[in-house]
Amino acid sequence: MSVPQPPEPLPGARLLFSLDPAVNHLNHGSFGAVPIVVQRAQQRLRDEMEANPLRFFTQGLTDRIAHTRRHLATFLGADPDGTALVGNTTTGVAVVLQSLGLGPGDEVLSTDHGYGAVSLAIGRECRRTGAESRVLPVPLAATDEEVIQSIRAALRPGRTRLLVVDQLTSATARLFPVAAIVGVAHERGVPVLVDAAHVPGMLPTSVASVGADFWVGNLHKWAYAPRGTAVLVVAAQWRERIEPLVVSWEQESGFPARLEWQATLDYTSWLAAPAGLFTLRSLGVDRVRAHNAALAAYAQRVVGDALAVAPAHLPDPGGPEVAMRIIPLPRGLATTVEQGRALQQRIAERLAAEVAVMSWNGRGWLRLCGQVYNAPEEYERLAVRLPPLLAQR
Structure with missing residues (x-):
């Protein structure tokens, strides 16, 4: 099964935010990001x-x-x-x-x-x-x-x-x-x-x-x-x-x-x-929603493939416009809330990537979001660098 294609970026959208450009901000769902305007x-x-x-x-x-x-x-x-x-x-x-x-x-x-x-x-x-x-x-x-x-x-x-x-x-x-x-x-x-x-x-x-x-x-x-x-x-x-x-x-x-x-x-x-x-409407509400959902779907497949998760085992969010996706982590990782927080912090410090690591039903899950300030290469970079980090248990 082929990896879904990432959406076309929204021109200038990244410049609407004051986010640190040295960090990949892939966890919009936790605290959001407030546009400069x-x-x-x-x-x-x-x-x-x-x-x-x-x-x-x-x-x-x-x-x-x-x-x-x-x-x-x-x-x-x-x-x-x-x-x-x-x-x-x-x-x-x-x-x-x-x-x-x-x-x-x-x-x-x-x-x-x-x-x-x-x-x-x-x-x-x-x-x-x-x-x-x-x-x-x-x-x-x-x-x-x-x-x-x-x-x-x-x-x-x-x-x-x-x-x-x-x-x-x-x-x-x-x-x-x-x-x-x-x-x-x-x-x-x-x-x-x-x-x-x-x-x-x-x-x-x-x-x-x-x-x-x-x-x-x-x-x-x-x-x-x-x-x-x-x-x-x-x-x-x-x-x-x-x-x-x-x-x-x-x-x-x-x-x-x-x-x-x-x-x-x-x-x-x-x-x-x-x-x-007003900012959302200026970008186009439907356009933003479609972009973010498509980017999250792309992120799930790219990182899921890197972690050797078969496409059939990537959870379906239940709707085409959901801009958050989860990926199962290797068993034994982040099985508690405390372990999840520790791994999330380690990913932030070593990979300069902000993600969400969730613990649900005794299993660790990586949650990734898509937002207009994100680009496909951010998830591709995470896909390359995350497996070696997780191997360092």
Whole structure:
């Protein structure tokens, strides 16, 4: 089977970022990269804030936040009135968990593809309330129908108070059929929280059509927003039950203001987020998505071939527009989170390449991303240099 051809580069795209040219940045999915024009937009907002803090925080800031919220919600196909700006996906998850009113006899169901910090948040809330956290194993190669059937069989109406499912998983770069999963859960009266941390910007989506009770996603990964920008979208029947993690002056204003207003928070990342969408649109949203997905597919095959992984054993992400791919590492490597972090650091130091090394189900996985600032030769270079490094156990 031939290696897929890399996409044509987007002219000038690399120059939009201030990334260190001495490093191959192949892990956009972890912290993203903020375009220079967005950095400057945020700095202008910070300059405005520091020139007159009292005026910045007391004259029209809530209106500016609401305008930003409407802009971002419209891009995502979400109801602006049901959308709140939050710092990141895990913050949104924590807000939902503590707003549910869990207690003994209740359970939160998730899958073993869930993000580590989200799993920790579920565990903490269950310990605090006496509820149970139950994790459903889902095979990596499961079909969409098998995923749906597994979740259907695992739901326990009357006891399962929340199903948490990823739209695009972090550890395994797998796209789940969340709209169908939501439908199955709702048939049994179970509300659903969709962790869509990687979706905004990467994948075309209509949050409203997903139909989840709660949907949370970051815009600082694939939508070029400054870090600390995410949205929590809440269905109408839940909005009055949503409480902030910290009470502030907008508490009596209801959702979403009570969630967004946190006094002296630096709101400039949120206010600059539309500049990120402007950059994405300027490059061409569909063009960027197609480029990034094709580049990630090329990276998976090139590095997979170098590690002697047969094409049939390279996991399918479940959709053609996924810009993250994983490759199994030789057995015995990165079998724990700590070992994965150590190997990731070693690759960064010795190969000048930033990658993600994940540990999932006792196996180490290399996760590579495609972004407009990347070039095929970066992955080709990694493919040449990585096998000798991994052999040095």
